[in-house]
Structures are given as C-alpha cells and as structure tokens.
Amino acid sequence: MNNRIRNIAAFALLALGTLVPIQAQKVTNHSIRSGEIWLDTDGNPINAHGSGLLYHDGTYYWYGEYKQGETILPDWATWECYRTDVTGVSCYSSKDLLNWKFEGIVLPAIKDDPKHDLHPSKVLERPKVIYNEKTKKFVMWAHVESADYSKAAAGVAISDSPTGQFTYLGNFRPNDAMSRDQTLFVDDDGRAYQFYSSENNQTMYISLLTDDYLKPSGRFTRNFIGQSREAPAVFKYKGKYYLLTSGCTGWDPNKAELAVADSVMGEWKTIGNPCTGTDADKTFYAQSTYVQQVGGKKDAYIAMFDRWNKKNLKDSRYVWLPVSLEEGKITIPWHEEWDMEVFADKPRFEVDKNTFLLNDKSFV
Structure with a gap:
C-alpha cells in the first residue's frame, strides 16, 4: 500500500512538473479578434x-481602467450606474500592437483616505496619457467622479516615465464646466487639447491646454450643443481633424458619428456614421474610446472601442478595427479577425494606352 501511495504521488508530481512549463509559456498573438478575450504576454x-x-520612442503604451472585484449597482441609483471599486489605471506596453506586456498599476487607488478622488468608493474613467516634449513629463488626464456621480471633474497626474508611477495632482472642472467622457489630442505643433462631454453631456467642449499640459489655458469652444455626444476619439488625416463620438444611451450601444473640421478650435461638421458591416448601426455593440495612428505606416489608423458588459465590467471586451481611407472616404468596416498586413502598401495600378504601372514599374 505504501509503495502504491508513493507511486501515485510520484505520478502526480511528474504530471505537475509537465504542466508548469506549459502554464509558464509566454503568449504570442498573431492577429486581433474583436470581442474575444485578449491575453497579455503572461x-x-x-x-x-x-x-x-x-506611442513613444518606438513603443506603444496602453492605459485603461483596471476593473477588479464585483460589479454593483448602488441601492440609491435611479439609472444604470454599474461600477466596480476603483483599483487604478493599468499600463501595458507593446512593439507591434498585438502582444502586450503588463507594466502594472501606474496610478493606484488610495485606500486609506475616503475623501480622495482615487478612493475605491469613487469613480475613475477614461484615462489618457500624452507626452510633453518641453517638460519631459508624461501627463495623464482622467474623468474623476464622486460616488453619486455629481463631481463631473477632470483629474491630472504626471510621471517621469510612461510606466509610472504617476503622481496625482488633483481635480478641477476645466473652464468651470462639467467634465465627463474625455480624451486628449496633441497636434503637430505641440499644442494639446482636451475634448470632454459637458453640461450634463449635452455639449462637447474642446479646450486648449497650457504649455505644460496640466490645466486649461482659458481658450475653449462649445460644440454639438444639445446633441448629447460622448466617448470622444480624435485623429488628424491630411490636414483635417476628425472626431468620433457615440450618443448618450447609458450602457446600451448606439450609432457612432464622425465629424470633421479644418482646425481644432474651428467649426465642426458631422458627416455621418463611419461604421460599416455587421451591427454597424450599433457600433458593433461597442463604444468609441480612442483612435491610434500606426507608427511607421502612412495613413494607417486603428479605431478602438469598448464592448461594455455592464453587469460584469471586468469582462468587458475590446473592439479594435482598421480605419479604411479608400477613395478619400473614411469608414470603419467590421473585421472578424485581422492583422497589421491590412495596412500594407497596395500595388498602384494605372492604365495608360498599352502601358500600366505596378509598384511604380512600367510594363508594355
């Protein structure tokens, strides 16, 4: 009996020994599958x-809300303000936009001060980080809220490194106006702007920041007044500025909208829903959060969305899709699966009598 027990134990240890290396193997992603669980390199x-x-010095850094613990709906809630306790802002790094290394919680919750903006009982949403070439600081802005969602403020933090730790500087209402869903944009001239839903989400503000990117400069515009747009994501293409937003329907998906302007602080014109394909009228059951230009590739952009799971926020998924710029029209087509080859340079084909050009080589 003793020998039998020892044999069983030895077999179990051997089995464990063969399993450990398998579990410890690094994960390699070869494509993006929107809506599926996306694993980091661990x-x-x-x-x-x-x-x-x-995108900084050849590396991409992905910042977001780190959701942990149970998703709850407060007893006092008169609307679907599902939430988890604030854990902090996470950071991942990547060279290829496919494989992401977890860098940790770069702005952690403050657990011992119930009055602090970062206390677990509060709300922390939509963190965005930009780099200031003049001050050599990484600057984070986020939407910070009181537990009852009445604060509607922006919180700012800084760091000497993209992977933190970030030092929280405090909160304010930029330009003395509510600030909820928000994003940041740095133009080619180094000027930075905050785009944020304000006036109870009825109006989108665009605010020029100070040279250090830490506060509003005092110059701002009010846009899409009374149109209830949120979840702003901004990019620049061929000298024009584009703003992707969602409607305000709580956690329920709605139709995306794209707007264009000749200058950031100028007049914005809506040009319709850029999404095409399956469930485009519901933005693929997701909501915009950011548009990222791909480094080293001309006219290559990725539109990023959140597919929220309101009753299990930790299990919310990501929808990343390549932006199509065919024939000067901007669309975001649905792809079940794709990789960076979608941005590969396409052969140029032109017909001129009996001659055509393929990759700039002439054939007769």
Missing part, C-alpha cells in the same frame, strides 16, 4: 478599459 486577460494609447 497569458492573463488584458484589463484596460475606457483606454487610450501613447
């Missing part, structure tokens, strides 16, 4: 919601 689900990206 094999854990990426946890970075309401996110934004930063």
Whole structure:
C-alpha cells in the first residue's frame, strides 16, 4: 500500500512538473479578434478599459481602467450606474500592437483616505496619457467622479516615465464646466487639447491646454450643443481633424458619428456614421474610446472601442478595427479577425494606352 501511495504521488508530481512549463509559456498573438478575450504576454486577460494609447520612442503604451472585484449597482441609483471599486489605471506596453506586456498599476487607488478622488468608493474613467516634449513629463488626464456621480471633474497626474508611477495632482472642472467622457489630442505643433462631454453631456467642449499640459489655458469652444455626444476619439488625416463620438444611451450601444473640421478650435461638421458591416448601426455593440495612428505606416489608423458588459465590467471586451481611407472616404468596416498586413502598401495600378504601372514599374 505504501509503495502504491508513493507511486501515485510520484505520478502526480511528474504530471505537475509537465504542466508548469506549459502554464509558464509566454503568449504570442498573431492577429486581433474583436470581442474575444485578449491575453497579455503572461497569458492573463488584458484589463484596460475606457483606454487610450501613447506611442513613444518606438513603443506603444496602453492605459485603461483596471476593473477588479464585483460589479454593483448602488441601492440609491435611479439609472444604470454599474461600477466596480476603483483599483487604478493599468499600463501595458507593446512593439507591434498585438502582444502586450503588463507594466502594472501606474496610478493606484488610495485606500486609506475616503475623501480622495482615487478612493475605491469613487469613480475613475477614461484615462489618457500624452507626452510633453518641453517638460519631459508624461501627463495623464482622467474623468474623476464622486460616488453619486455629481463631481463631473477632470483629474491630472504626471510621471517621469510612461510606466509610472504617476503622481496625482488633483481635480478641477476645466473652464468651470462639467467634465465627463474625455480624451486628449496633441497636434503637430505641440499644442494639446482636451475634448470632454459637458453640461450634463449635452455639449462637447474642446479646450486648449497650457504649455505644460496640466490645466486649461482659458481658450475653449462649445460644440454639438444639445446633441448629447460622448466617448470622444480624435485623429488628424491630411490636414483635417476628425472626431468620433457615440450618443448618450447609458450602457446600451448606439450609432457612432464622425465629424470633421479644418482646425481644432474651428467649426465642426458631422458627416455621418463611419461604421460599416455587421451591427454597424450599433457600433458593433461597442463604444468609441480612442483612435491610434500606426507608427511607421502612412495613413494607417486603428479605431478602438469598448464592448461594455455592464453587469460584469471586468469582462468587458475590446473592439479594435482598421480605419479604411479608400477613395478619400473614411469608414470603419467590421473585421472578424485581422492583422497589421491590412495596412500594407497596395500595388498602384494605372492604365495608360498599352502601358500600366505596378509598384511604380512600367510594363508594355
């Protein structure tokens, strides 16, 4: 009997020994599958919601809300303000936009001060990070809220490194106006702007920041007044500025909308829903959060969305799709699965009598 027990124990240890290396293997992703669980390089689900990206010195950094614990609906709630306790802002790094290394919680919750903006009982949403070339600081802005969602403020933090730790500087209402869903945009001239839903989400503000990116400069515009747009994501293409937003329907998906302007602080014109394909009228059951230009590739952009799971926020998924710029029209087509080859340079084919050009080589 003793020998039998020892043999069983030895077999169990041997089995464990063969399993450990398998579990420890690094994960490699070869494509993006929107709506599916996306694993980091350690094999854990990426946890970075309401996110934004930063491209710095050849590396992408993905920042987002780190959702942990039970999703709750407060007893006092008169609307679907589902939430988890604030854990902090997470950061992942990548060279290829497919494989992401977890860098940790770069702005953690403050657990011992119930009055602090970052206390677990509060609300922290949509963190975005930009780099200031003049101050050499990484600057994070986020939507910070009181537990009852009445604060409607922006919180700012800074760091000497993209992977933190970030130092929280405090909150304010930019331009003395409510600030909820928000994003940041740095123009080619180094000027930075905050785009944010304000006036109870009825109006979108665009605010020029100070040279250090830490506060509003005092110059701002009010846009889409009374149109209830949120979840802003901004990009620049061929000298024009584009703003992707969602409607305000709580956690329920709705139709996306794209607007264009000749200058950030100029007049914005809506040009319709850019999404095409399956469930385009519901933005693929997701909501915009950021548009990232792909480094080293001309006219290559990725539109990023959150597919929220309101009753289990930790299990919310990511929808990333390549932006199509065919024939000067901007669309976001649905792809079940794709990789960066979608941005590969396409052969140029032109017919001129008996001659055609293929990759700039002439054939007769």
